[in-house]
Amino acid sequence: MVMGDVPLDTEVVVVGAGPGGYAAAFHAADLGLEVTLVSEEERLGGTCLLRGCIPSKTLLSLADLLHSAREAAAKGIRFGEPELDLEQIRDWKGKAVDRLTGGLDRLAEDRSVRVVRGRARFAGPRELHVHGEEEVEVTFEHAILAVGSRPVPLPPMEFGEGVWSSADALELPEIPDSLLVVGGGYVGLELGCVYASLGSQVTLAEMEDRLLPAADSDLVKPLAQRTEDLFQAVHLEASVEGMEETEEGLRVSFATAGGRDEPPEDGTFRRVLLAVGRKPDTRELGLDDAGVELDEDGFVVVDAERRTTADTILAVGDATGEPLLAHKAIQEGRVAAEVVAGEPAAFDARAVPAVVYTDPEIAWCGLTEREAEEEGREVRVVRFPWQASGRAVSMGEGEGFTKLILDPDTERVLGMGVTGPQAEALIAEGALAMEMGAVARDLAFTIHPHPTLSETVQEAAEQALDRATHV
Amino acid sequence: MAKEFRLQDPGEGVHEAEIVEIDVAAGDQVEDGDVVFVVETDKAAVEIPAPFTGTVEEVRVEEDELVEVGDVLLTYTEEKAGGKEGEQPTGGEEGAEAEGPEEREGEEERGEDEEEAREEEEEEGEEEERKAGRAAAVPDDTPVPASPATRRLARELDVDLRQVPGSGPEGRVTSADVRDFAQEGPAEAEEAEEEAAVRKEEEGEREGAPEETRAREETGEEAPALPFRTLVKKPPTLPDFSRWGPVRREPLRRIRRSVARRMTMAWWEVPHVTHQEVADITKLERFRKEHEGAVEEGGGQLTLTVLVLKAAVASLKEHPRFNASLDVDAEELVLKDYYNLGLAVDTPEGLVVPVIRDVDGKSLAELSREIPRLVSRVREGEATQEDLQGGTFTLTNPGPLGGTSFTPIVRHPEVAILGMAAARMEPVMVGDLVEWEIEARLRLPLVLAFDHRVNDGADAARFMNTVVETLNDIDSLLLKI
Numbered sequence: 001m002v003m004g005d006v007p008l009d010t011e012v013v014v015v016g017a018g019p020g021g022y023a024a025a026f027h028a029a030d031l032g033l034e035v036t037l038v039s040e041e042e043r044l045g046g047t048c049l050l051r052g053c054i055p056s057k058t059l060l061s062l063a064d065l066l067h068s069a070r071e072a073a074a075k076g077i078r079f080g081e082p083e084l085d086l087e088q089i090r091d092w093k094g095k096a097v098d099r100l101t102g103g104l105d106r107l108a109e110d111r112s113v114r115v116v117r118g119r120a121r122f123a124g125p126r127e128l129h130v131h132g133e134e135e136v137e138v139t140f141e142h143a144i145l146a147v148g149s150r151p152v153p154l155p156p157m158e159f160g161e162g163v164w165s166s167a168d169a170l171e172l173p174e175i176p177d178s179l180l181v182v183g184g185g186y187v188g189l190e191l192g193c194v195y196a197s198l199g200s201q202v203t204l205a206e207m208e209d210r211l212l213p214a215a216d217s218d219l220v221k222p223l224a225q226r227t228e229d230l231f232q233a234v235h236l237e238a239s240v241e242g243m244e245e246t247e248e249g250l251r252v253s254f255a256t257a258g259g260r261d262e263p264p265e266d267g268t269f270r271r272v273l274l275a276v277g278r279k280p281d282t283r284e285l286g287l288d289d290a291g292v293e294l295d296e297d298g299f300v301v302v303d304a305e306r307r308t309t310a311d312t313i314l315a316v317g318d319a320t321g322e323p324l325l326a327h328k329a330i331q332e333g334r335v336a337a338e339v340v341a342g343e344p345a346a347f348d349a350r351a352v353p354a355v356v357y358t359d360p361e362i363a364w365c366g367l368t369e370r371e372a373e374e375e376g377r378e379v380r381v382v383r384f385p386w387q388a389s390g391r392a393v394s395m396g397e398g399e400g401f402t403k404l405i406l407d408p409d410t411e412r413v414l415g416m417g418v419t420g421p422q423a424e425a426l427i428a429e430g431a432l433a434m435e436m437g438a439v440a441r442d443l444a445f446t447i448h449p450h451p452t453l454s455e456t457v458q459e460a461a462e463q464a465l466d467r468a469t470h471v
Numbered sequence: 472m473a474k475e476f477r478l479q480d481p482g483e484g485v486h487e488a489e490i491v492e493i494d495v496a497a498g499d500q501v502e503d504g505d506v507v508f509v510v511e512t513d514k515a516a517v518e519i520p521a522p523f524t525g526t527v528e529e530v531r532v533e534e535d536e537l538v539e540v541g542d543v544l545l546t547y548t549e550e551k552a553g554g555k556e557g558e559q560p561t562g563g564e565e566g567a568e569a570e571g572p573e574e575r576e577g578e579e580e581r582g583e584d585e586e587e588a589r590e591e592e593e594e595e596g597e598e599e600e601r602k603a604g605r606a607a608a609v610p611d612d613t614p615v616p617a618s619p620a621t622r623r624l625a626r627e628l629d630v631d632l633r634q635v636p637g638s639g640p641e642g643r644v645t646s647a648d649v650r651d652f653a654q655e656g657p658a659e660a661e662e663a664e665e666e667a668a669v670r671k672e673e674e675g676e677r678e679g680a681p682e683e684t685r686a687r688e689e690t691g692e693e694a695p696a697l698p699f700r701t702l703v704k705k706p707p708t709l710p711d712f713s714r715w716g717p718v719r720r721e722p723l724r725r726i727r728r729s730v731a732r733r734m735t736m737a738w739w740e741v742p743h744v745t746h747q748e749v750a751d752i753t754k755l756e757r758f759r760k761e762h763e764g765a766v767e768e769g770g771g772q773l774t775l776t777v778l779v780l781k782a783a784v785a786s787l788k789e790h791p792r793f794n795a796s797l798d799v800d801a802e803e804l805v806l807k808d809y810y811n812l813g814l815a816v817d818t819p820e821g822l823v824v825p826v827i828r829d830v831d832g833k834s835l836a837e838l839s840r841e842i843p844r845l846v847s848r849v850r851e852g853e854a855t856q857e858d859l860q861g862g863t864f865t866l867t868n869p870g871p872l873g874g875t876s877f878t879p880i881v882r883h884p885e886v887a888i889l890g891m892a893a894a895r896m897e898p899v900m901v902g903d904l905v906e907w908e909i910e911a912r913l914r915l916p917l918v919l920a921f922d923h924r925v926n927d928g929a930d931a932a933r934f935m936n937t938v939v940e941t942l943n944d945i946d947s948l949l950l951k952i
Contacts, residue, residue, distance in 0.1 A: 437616025
């Protein structure tokens with residue numbers, strides 16, 4: 001369809017083509033609505049597909065491979081030193097992204113979702129302009145905002161000049177001999193692992209007293225041990241104080257944060273990766289004109305039906321608040337589409353799983369022990385260590401464990417945590433258990449295939465009945 | 472230990488209710504499911520069954536008292552049942568049921584060798600028992616155990632999950648529970664009513680109470696709740712009709728009772744006047760016949776009612792004081808800028824008035840599709856509270872059954888109702904005194920009953936003229952809709 005300066009009238013306009021946006025657009029079209037999708041970028045998929053989840057997981061699969069090859073020596077298989085062809089790695093990663101984003105184009109076409117490329121700016125509660133190669137004036141009955149988020153810099157450091165954002169790092173421009181990762185959240189850890197596996201000397205600085213502050217500390221422990229080997233250094237309770245460019249690279253000085261006595265020594269790094277957080281991409285969208293309110297952090301204020309303060313406008317995904325996760329955005333996008341279609345939908349998920357694709361992987365959902373403690377809520381926690389799992393041992397992965405957080409009276413599953421390989425997949429059972437209101441016995445009485453890591457969920461549940469078979 | 476029985480939300484987010492009837496007194500033996508109170512919310516009269524089997528210790532409320540959700544209605548001592556069958560040959564079984572048969576059966580089925588698990592389960596069972604004593608199963612700060620599909624269903628049926636007792640394993644609320652809860656209100660009340668009536672009769676016979684006393688008690692109980700500011704508090708005692716011949720008694724069913732209450736209230740509250748006129752619908756009927764086929768193809772029924780609804784809205788727009796309510800306390804008229812018209816529907820249980828929303832904004836074709844669907848839902852007893860609320864004016868059409876005229880009663884707090892009698896072919900004189908002829912015309916007698924506090928006879932005549940002119944002239948109807 002050719003766009004000119006002709007005004008365009010549509011039932012539903014979705015702004016943003018990431019997971020929240022395309023899920024909303026496709027679902028709305030499936031519900032019989034006439035949909036226009038505004039994508040600021042040529043390719044659909046947003047941060048997740050273009051410079052987030054998908055490229056990072058593609059690179060992490062290589063890191064896994066390298067790690068497995070090295071580990072294999074202890075199991076009796078020795079490989080030679082790996083040779084890296086950066087160009088081919090980039091090419092391979094690019095193909096994975098192309099394939100998925102091309103798939104989205106087809107899915108949009110199949111549903112007759114009209115795609116308009118350009119930057120949207122609202123002119124009122126029923127009107128927006130798209131500035132792209134062509135100027136399009138869109139009038140709509142409903143708009144679904146799915147504008148996402150972007151990495152924030154950490155003054156005095158700005159992106160550029162050797163200071164990377166996660167998006168830059170995922171381009172894999174080079175393998176710097178030394179890399180400072182600022183931020184011990186999942187982005188910093190995942191990318192730190194990628195670069196360390198590919199040969200960089202990685203140093204990580206985190207302000208809190210441990211890595212992954214949002215996760216329970218027991219889940220993080222095996223990863224913390226692994227990073228001691230994998231990384232050059234991990235500085236906790238440390239913040240960046242200053243940075244200057246020198247011949248050898250970027251000279252960074254640190255300050256103490258929290259209870260640390262002495263700041264880490266200054267260091268010089270070829271590159272610095274800033275992974276200290278993301279902020280909603282809600283500026284310069286004309287949201288004021290549309291009557292859409294933002295909170296003090298710039299997130300769009302929404303209710304459970306994903307309605308903003310403007311009657312005609314809904315919002316989903318990162319732009320609406322934590323956790324900034326694609327799967328949450330997808331679900332919210334579907335809810336928003338249904339609400340627009342007049343269905344009584346609402347976002348009432350009880351578990352939004354979080355996965356960190358490090359080695360070992362970490363995943364959790366629902367209530368964490370830390371949250372329970374903060375709320376002063378009594379819980380019963382049962383753990384199944386993987387040393388007792390036949391499958392884990394046969395894979396040479398005995399360090400992981402699976403835990404369930406239960407209501408002490410009803411033994412209802414309130415949360416789950418896993419660390420170890422395949423945690424990404426195992427956590428889904430915890431999410432299902434929570435959504436279904438399952439109790440420990442439901443999990444304990446469900447036959448899980450043997451020998452698999454999934455059994456560890458069953459065995460953890462059996463601990464709650466004080467009768468686990470393998471401990 | 473005396474336990475407290477509190478008022479739960481009878482549904483639909485009601486916060487307070489008026490005690491209309493108290494069916495128990497201190498010391499009374501009550502069985503689970505017995506109706507102990509009748510309360511009236513702003514939406515309906517609701518019977519409150521006891522969720523326990525036991526003895527009433529103290530009734531904490533009085534008739535006509537306004538109570539809020541959470542207020543203690545009465546205190547009672549619970550009869551311990553379950554596991555002790557035999558002690559109470561009549562009450563035992565029902566008692567056990569109240570305490571959750573699933574938990575108990577679960578215990579008995581479980582092997583004796585799992586002592587620990589069993590103990591835990593017993594604790595849990597007791598927990599469930601405690602919760603079953605209240606209608607709401609789940610405290611406010613924890614999520615109701617229900618699957619995403621069930622939660623969605625609850626939203627679709629407008630059911631508050633917290634109010635639904637879970638029958639699923641481990642107290643989970645199932646989709647079936649939600650469906651039952653959405654429908655059960657009436658069903659349960661009806662059953663309880665029937666049981667109560669039967670029991671009362673049996674008791675009467677057993678105790679040989681004089682017929683007259685029973686009659687007084689019963690009529691006292693069944694009397695409609697009269698509105699405030701009326702002179703008559705209680706209708707006079709009925710004579711003993713059986714002195715003159717055999718009599719049979721049947722309880723007033725839910726809808727009948729509701730009609731009785733509402734009509735009594737409207738009759739007392741509203742000074743009624745009726746205004747009558749006849750519309751010539753010859754052209755209109757030709758129009759209807761011409762288009763009914765096309766409408767039928769679109770899945771609708773283009774009835775005379777649909778056309779009159781539209782004409783009524785056209786007139787309401789010109790005469791907004793008929794689309795209003797009277798706020799007696801504020802001494803203000805509430806004028807409504809929306810047109811939700813009630814349509815009186817004759818059902819086997821009695822009169823039900825579903826509301827068609829935004830009649831002004833809907834086309835004849837849309838109304839022709841919507842109305843038959845709504846009516847059949849009502850006749851099948853599937854109407855929701857939502858279907859019955861929010862009306863601004865009512866149309867009643869007993870015409871198809873016959874009748875030349877009648878005087879409908881205004882549905883308070885509306886201020887007018889339009890009635891259609893039977894349309895008939897009639898000879899009509901046209902022309903003037905000198906030149907005239909007789910034509911066969913189809914004529915529809917209409918009657919408007921209105922609240923004289925809000926409108927006068929002249930207003931009614933003007934309102935009716937607009938209706939009649941609109942119906943007489945199909946072109947003007949089409950222009951107005």
